Amino acid sequence: MKKFKLDWLVLPLIGIGVVLLLWQISAATWAKELPSPLKTWQVSRPYLAEPFAKRGEMDQGILRFSWYSLILVAKGYALALLIGTPIGFLLGLSKTFAKIFDPIIQILRPVSPLAWLPLGLVLFVGAGRQASELGALFTIAVCSMWPTVLNTSVGVRAIPQDYLNVAKVLKLSRRKTLFKVLIPATLPYMFTGFRLSLGIAWLVIVAAEMLTGRPGVGGFLWQEYNALIYEHIILCIITIGVIGFILDRLMSVVERRFKTA
Amino acid sequence: MSEYLVIDQLTKIYPTPKGPAVIVRDFNLRIKQGEFVCLIGHSGCGKSTVLSMVAGLSDVTAGGIILAGKELVGPGPDRGVVFQSPCLLPWMTALENVLLGVDQVFYTARPEERLQIAEYYLSVVGLSEAMLKRPAELSQGMRQRVGIARAFALAPKMLLLDEPFGMLDSLTRMELQQVLIELWRKDKKTALMVTHDVDEALFLADRIVCMTNGPEAEVGAILEVAFPRPRERKAVLEHPEYYRLRAHLITFLEEHAHKKSPPAQPGAGSHPAPPTLTPAPNVIPQRPVALLTPR
Numbered sequence: 001m002k003k004f005k006l007d008w009l010v011l012p013l014i015g016i017g018v019v020l021l022l023w024q025i026s027a028a029t030w031a032k033e034l035p036s037p038l039k040t041w042q043v044s045r046p047y048l049a050e051p052f053a054k055r056g057e058m059d060q061g062i063l064r065f066s067w068y069s070l071i072l073v074a075k076g077y078a079l080a081l082l083i084g085t086p087i088g089f090l091l092g093l094s095k096t097f098a099k100i101f102d103p104i105i106q107i108l109r110p111v112s113p114l115a116w117l118p119l120g121l122v123l124f125v126g127a128g129r130q131a132s133e134l135g136a137l138f139t140i141a142v143c144s145m146w147p148t149v150l151n152t153s154v155g156v157r158a159i160p161q162d163y164l165n166v167a168k169v170l171k172l173s174r175r176k177t178l179f180k181v182l183i184p185a186t187l188p189y190m191f192t193g194f195r196l197s198l199g200i201a202w203l204v205i206v207a208a209e210m211l212t213g214r215p216g217v218g219g220f221l222w223q224e225y226n227a228l229i230y231e232h233i234i235l236c237i238i239t240i241g242v243i244g245f246i247l248d249r250l251m252s253v254v255e256r257r258f259k260t261a
Numbered sequence: 262m263s264e265y266l267v268i269d270q271l272t273k274i275y276p277t278p279k280g281p282a283v284i285v286r287d288f289n290l291r292i293k294q295g296e297f298v299c300l301i302g303h304s305g306c307g308k309s310t311v312l313s314m315v316a317g318l319s320d321v322t323a324g325g326i327i328l329a330g331k332e333l334v335g336p337g338p339d340r341g342v343v344f345q346s347p348c349l350l351p352w353m354t355a356l357e358n359v360l361l362g363v364d365q366v367f368y369t370a371r372p373e374e375r376l377q378i379a380e381y382y383l384s385v386v387g388l389s390e391a392m393l394k395r396p397a398e399l400s401q402g403m404r405q406r407v408g409i410a411r412a413f414a415l416a417p418k419m420l421l422l423d424e425p426f427g428m429l430d431s432l433t434r435m436e437l438q439q440v441l442i443e444l445w446r447k448d449k450k451t452a453l454m455v456t457h458d459v460d461e462a463l464f465l466a467d468r469i470v471c472m473t474n475g476p477e478a479e480v481g482a483i484l485e486v487a488f489p490r491p492r493e494r495k496a497v498l499e500h501p502e503y504y505r506l507r508a509h510l511i512t513f514l515e516e517h518a519h520k521k522s523p524p525a526q527p528g529a530g531s532h533p534a535p536p537t538l539t540p541a542p543n544v545i546p547q548r549p550v551a552l553l554t555p556r
Contacts, residue, residue: 163350168336169316169336169337169340170362171337172361180361
């Protein structure tokens with residue numbers, strides 16, 4: 001393909017233009033309820049112009065909603081890493097452990113967040129007002145930890161025998177072997193897992209907020225659907241996409257730093 | 262003093278689906294303190310297996326190994342191992358790689374003292390400028406220098422070297438042989454080295470142990486190398502015995518490339534070695550003599 005000046009900017013803009021055009025055509029022809037791009041922009045403007053405004057519990061600037069969602073994701077994600085990484089290490093280090101738990105992991109892994117959330121709410125029903133938050137955290141953690149678990153265990157198994165021989169010959173203690181050899185050697189794999197997990201955690205948040213009605217992008221989306229303000233659904237979708245994209249970029253920057261180490 | 266390392270009836274058998282595979286059978290070797298012994302043989306003959314059993318990285322099927330009067334069980338830092346690939350941890354600097362071992366062995370010493378030991382050995386192998394570099398920033402030869410420094414810095418009872426220069430180009434290899442032999446002389450270490458390079462073995466070793474081909478490899482012949490020490494490469498190459506020993510070794514290796522069982526008299530086989538493998542005098546001028554003087 002021929003390269004030209006600003007192709008990195010112009011080509012993506014063409015892509016966006018095509019999608020906007022299809023959207024416009026759809027809104028004008030077969031999807032009568034779908035707001036047009038221009039209408040979406042006009043209705044969404046107050047939420048974008050004052051992104052941090054708080055006019056009411058379910059009427060806040062889009063970035064303020066996003067912030068709530070991010071906080072919840074951060075908590076659930078942290079939980080996922082805290083649980084997932086050690087499990088990944090155990091799976092990678094012990095063949096017996098892997099044989100015991102691998103089947104159950106493979107079965108739980110494809111379960112949708114929509115299925116986990118009710119269970120989460122049931123589990124923490126005793127927590128009263130906190131039940132919805134704890135249920136959401138549980139769902140985020142359970143759904144997003146699998147890439148971390150699997151990548152960590154693959155990474156541990158992929159440690160070159162050379163490094164393990166060094167640890168053996170020097171008779172490093174278990175602790176030292178773990179911190180000086182195993183963890184640094186697994187780090188690149190772990191970060192790939194962390195990045196994929198973050199993607200899933202962000203995916204789950206919307207489902208969790210929709211079902212619990214918590215303030216956040218997902219909760220807002222569901223509320224505006226019920227309020228028949230379809231422009232805001234599109235606004236939320238775009239916001240969720242952009243934030244997910246930014247998170248992924250940030251993580252891949254971190255990931256690359258560890259790859260070269 | 263007389264027998265520092267005793268390898269007695271050492272046998273290695275791997276279970277395979279087709280029945281047990283005997284890699285090494287009844288391998289016997291005695292090494293004196295301060296001696297430099299090279300194990301030579303064709304690739305796959307089991308010489309590295311013997312070395313890794315001495316290092317404790319491979320389980321012994323039968324027989325025993327005694328170092329300085331104590332039977333060896335498992336690996337330990339009392340044997341400094343130099344692997345074929347330098348086996349440095351890529352996330353640590355050269356200094357940290359050496360310190361990892363030093364911290365382990367001299368855990369009673371103060372941190373400054375440990376640092377001094379690590380820095381000393383790195384500077385002896387010629388890396389005083391590159392101590393804070395990571396392996397990725399070092400050349401293959403420099404990495405192996407770190408590997409050598411790490412092994413010596415442990416103050417081990419003996420050194421085990423598994424084809425340490427096998428992956429290096431010939432000029433770097435000669436440089437590193439010099440580094441190794443000087444350190445060995447300074448520290449008076451007992452050394453067992455696996456190699457398939459005849460010239461390397463002749464330059465470094467006091468004795469060369471030729472292994473027969475596997476499976477069921479054992480000691481085929483032992484060659485005394487009596488060149489005076491300290492050795493200088495040029496003097497070794499010009500020594501009247503050099504080409505006789507070299508021819509002897511090559512004939513032995515040649516015999517065993519074709520025969521499964523060793524002949525009673527190595528070098529006195531039924532068929533003569535092909536002319537390409539007999540050491541011809543015209544080998545000498547091809548060696549860059551100017552580069553051979555010790556640094």
